[in-house]
Amino acid sequence: MDEKELLGQLATLREPAVLATIVSARGSTPRKTGARMLVGRDSVIAGTVGGGCGEGEVIAAAEELFAGGPPRTVRVDLTDDFTTWSPAVCGGIMDVFIERANPERFDDS
Amino acid sequence: MNPSAAQVAARVLEALERGQRIYTAVVTGARDPALIGRRWWLSGRRHGGSLGSPALDEAVAAAVPALFPPRESRGALSRDFRCQDGDRAATVTVYIELHGPPARMVIVGAGHIAIPLSRMAAMLGMRVEVLDDRADFAAADRFPEAAAVRVIDFRDPFADMNLGPSDHVVLVTRGHSFDYECLVRLLRMSAPPGYIGMIGSRRRVRATHEQLVREGFTTDEMRRVRAPVGLDLGGQTPAEIAVSVVAEIILFHAGGTGVPLVEKERVVERFFGDRGARHAAED
DSSP: OOHHHHHHHHHTOOSOOEEEEEEEEEEEOSSOTTOEEEEOSSSEEEEOSSTTTTHHHHHHHHHHHHTTOOOEEEEEEOTTGGGGTOSSOOEEEEEEEEEESOGGGSTTO | OOOOHHHHHHHHHHHHHTTOOEEEEEEEEOSSGGGTTOEEEEETTEEEEOSSSHHHHHHHHHHHHHHSOTTOSEEEEEEEEEEEETTEEEEEEEEEEEEOSOOEEEEEOOSTTHHHHHHHHHHTTOEEEEEESOTTTSOGGGOTTOSEEEEOOTTSTTTTOOOOTTEEEEEOOSSHHHHHHHHHHHHTSSSOOSEEEEOOOHHHHHHHHHHHHHTTOOHHHHTTEESSOSOOOOOOSHHHHHHHHHHHHHHHHHOOOOSOHHHHHOHHHHHSHHHHHHHHHHO
């Protein structure tokens, strides 16, 4: 999905969603600074912050925001993955900022 | 009311629709948790939201022109800013994005190289415009990826195009007299395109430059033209030549070295074998 499409989806979201954005990346991360992912209550809506590499951690953190947690920066360290020889070969560190994309659509706000 | 990411995304799309640059910023780190998630945007003289204090908004507004070079149409980075938190100074981390209209690639000469070049430039996300004086070559169905295909007169090839430093122009015309006509126009612009490339053998490039010298252009002005255009990959076919041109454009923006990574990193030499073992120990 191209970036403009994702911006379009973000701008017109009807359901509550959490936005995850890579705000800094060092080393060999699969996606670079500026990459985005939109996470719905039950599933990823669009985009990616790196596929197998650390995305699970980000999705888990996004769930906290549905539960009322504050926006925050999640540090994802992919340097350990390298030694496990997982098919997703990554070796960097990235900071992913997660926040409610459309707080006005959340029931509790 | 702090604008949401969704609301700012709508602003970004509006700015792109109007062909304008827009900067967006969000606080991602601060001692005061109330600041985290504060958002602000700036497009020309218009702006909205706030990062928590007018002083910080102004500091970011002042910093962005230097953080994102004018030829870039997209950028994303985080920076720390010092600002006053009550009576003491605090550091606030701000994530800033630039969105701008896509970079433009003007291909002059709609021949066999223009076809793969148009495709590849479009793949890089550029807005492609193809020009030729022959209507059967400058035909929209030959360039499905191009945003515009124009039939032009080489006596004034860039009329009404508003070329500027963020643009790329690649000359692949059928003769050096046409290249020459284009170069004279481009080099005399008050703000010429940032990337000007011209295809050709050494002989053809030299003939064009000799004509420029006769016209009174200096060697500094001539060096603005990347001619022959492209990286030395050794390719011959139109597609291979197009790869070499777009590779040079990537290099121009991304600032790499252009050498094969295997030679740059030299992993085997550094970490393996007798000589490598010594280097590995030093690392």
